[in-house]
Amino acid sequence: MGVNVSDTNAEVMIATLRVTANSLKRRPT
Numbered sequence: 001m002g003v004n005v006s007d008t009n010a011e012v013m014i015a016t017l018r019v020t021a022n023s024l025k026r027r028p029t
Helices: 005-026
Strands: none
Touching: none
């Protein structure tokens, strides 16, 4: 079993999007 770089990059991108969305929700509009 090997780790695909594309899969790792996708996971990092998803995590970044989640953090960005959370920070945007916390900001008062």
